[in-house]
Amino acid sequence: MHDRPPTLADVALRAGVSYATADRVVNGRGGVSDKTVRRVHAAVSALGYVRNVAAANLSQQRVYRFVAVLPEGSNAFFARMRDLFEVAAARMAADRVTLAVETVAAFDSDVLRARLDLLAGQGVDGIALVGSDDSSTVEVIATLRSKGIPVVTLVSDVPGSERAAYVGIDNVIAGGTVGRLMMLAHGGRSGRILPVVGALSARDHADRLQGLREVIGGDITLASVIEGRDRHDLVETHVAEALSADPSITAIYSAGAGNAGLIRVVEALPATTPRPIVILHELVAHSRRALEAGLIDIVIDQRPEEEVARVIDGLRQLADRREPVMTAVIVPTIYVRENLPPEHQHTNTGHPAR
Amino acid sequence: MHDRPPTLADVALRAGVSYATADRVVNGRGGVSDKTVRRVHAAVSALGYVRNVAAANLSQQRVYRFVAVLPEGSNAFFARMRDLFEVAAARMAADRVTLAVETVAAFDSDVLRARLDLLAGQGVDGIALVGSDDSSTVEVIATLRSKGIPVVTLVSDVPGSERAAYVGIDNVIAGGTVGRLMMLAHGGRSGRILPVVGALSARDHADRLQGLREVIGGDITLASVIEGRDRHDLVETHVAEALSADPSITAIYSAGAGNAGLIRVVEALPATTPRPIVILHELVAHSRRALEAGLIDIVIDQRPEEEVARVIDGLRQLADRREPVMTAVIVPTIYVRENLPPEHQHTNTGHPAR
């Protein structure tokens, strides 16, 4: 009735071999005769043996050491992500897995490279990093992989690289989603969307814009793109100018950061005319408040909570060399005022501590 | 540099007591003098000792036995959920946790009770079940809890009960979200929403309607509610009637199941007039296809994948008597045509196998 799961000892017994031989077969260590191999395999499937990962790790004193490398700086989104990693790290101590969160200067691939080389020498079992497009990053990932250290790209992929997996959204899909919502919100009427990005050269922003273009149609047009460099001051002035220059604008889509500036513009708009429809990315403190205040309509979010969970799960699987289950890309989630998740406790300010 | 995490032996050594004594203190087994207790606690925090769960479970030959009880029948949503549980169960074999998925006749609390009583006698470590409102269920949960078996309610809560946690969406929030989207889609114009539910007596459906009511305003009104008993044939005829009887209807919100019927009605609508805005619940085969075909606008989904993950994680934590982290309710997710997740492999048909 209450039979415990079979152990390797059970398998060995049934196959009529020693424990060590059964182990050699099961773990493919070689040096076993064909006849024996078959006997052991038969016993394994007859008994339904499944290796006990916990016991295995215990015997090896296996400690998982993972590192997440995030861009440093004052970005609210990555501050949130850092929080999430740290909370997760605390929860995992009892499972003998450590997760260190590091920050490197954003967009400086030399610094990143140096840091990763260092980590490679220190017995790290897996690394998660926010990808960037340059070839230098591709190389580092290849180097790490050759040393047996799997790399998972996070938020932004490094397509040509040997990363084991990408955890993040598809930005074309995200932009397309925004497009659909814009269509819906215009309800067949004509309209003009003002697109705001950090820079058109940024891959993710460009992808989002492309997704938007693919979906909008009918009487909806695009105004010329504003590049706000993800800085709220620049976003503020440029958007304010664009709105006063072109009264036909009915909607704003901000594909990048610096949205505090955009929100200030909307807030300052005269109450006489209906404000434009506003959709932007990432649920952070200021976008949440704007949504609650009715200043903006929709926030499209890449769910950092889910991303963090997947990164950790994925790294663990890779370190265990289990079948990599690694499910598909993250689905961008749509927040309106009514389905906001409960507010979390904020720890990292996003500003460098020192 | 590469120091392994401290073990209880390290703690004992530092506290100047035997291993067994340190164990007694750490696990609160009593029978230790105050002085000693303090010494051990001091050592624990000095060294930063964290109990190694894997080793503990190994020594106890701990095998987690969880059971998920789902309503049987031809509901596509629960078929999907069953799939998800089964996939998760397979993945967990190596971690010595078994998860059996059972189905009981929907809405028959006597059958449910009998099944649960049986399980209680069989050494189950935790149960997930889809709640229903009746007092009988409240009692069973209390009984299980008194036997030390934690219960997690899933999809539908049992508020007055002693369930350890609820994993599911807040249906008022879900309805409110729909309300907001309806407002957005009408863009200030007037409109009339046709609400479709399974039954007004169903708690979740009623909650969704309430959420909707709380948000809509302006020139948006509600037509009288259709009760379709979650049957696609009834939904089909009633919705068709309502639409032809009231041409002022601009939108349909289906808070329940039986949406295949609703979709057929929309499909058959004359192409002369713009079709109504349609929002419904749960991403399943037919709602996905309708979204892709442009027959409906939005699907609001409770993310069964995430629910299953949380149930398992929660049950495990409860069984381990760790701090129950159990995060808040699931946030209903909004799908449009563009952000559909990749289609999954379908296993359970939703129809009883025999």
Add this chain to the structure above:
DNA sequence: TTGTAGGCGTTATCAA
């Protein structure tokens, strides 16, 4: 090519 045995960190039993 095959077998033996000690150790991983914890629990629990038996002694002192």
Add this chain to the structure above:
DNA sequence: TTGATAACGCCTACAA
């Protein structure tokens, strides 16, 4: 009130 120690299932060094 305290201490010693045999499991638990697996890995691995060593022996045959």
